[in-house]
Amino acid sequence: MIVATIVGLALLFAPALTAPDPSAFEPEGTSAMWFWVAWPVGALLCGIVTLLWEAFGKKE
Numbered sequence: 001m002i003v004a005t006i007v008g009l010a011l012l013f014a015p016a017l018t019a020p021d022p023s024a025f026e027p028e029g030t031s032a033m034w035f036w037v038a039w040p041v042g043a044l045l046c047g048i049v050t051l052l053w054e055a056f057g058k059k060e
Contacts, residue, residue: 004042011035 012035019025027033 001039001042001046004038004045007042008035008038011038 011031013032015027015030015032016022016025
């Protein structure tokens with residue numbers, strides 16, 4: 001989830017910081033509109049890794 005947070009924040013801030021005029025930045029049509037998708041994807045990946053870990057992990 002830390003990686004998902006880094007990706008989400010990068011998607012949010014990268015377009016605004018690279019815009020010619022950040023004060024007039026409009027998020028429509030950029031990755032800033034979709035930054036929130038990083039967290040559901042990260043949660044799904046964590047769930048898949050947990051299932052695989054439980055299925056193929058060493059038993060005590």
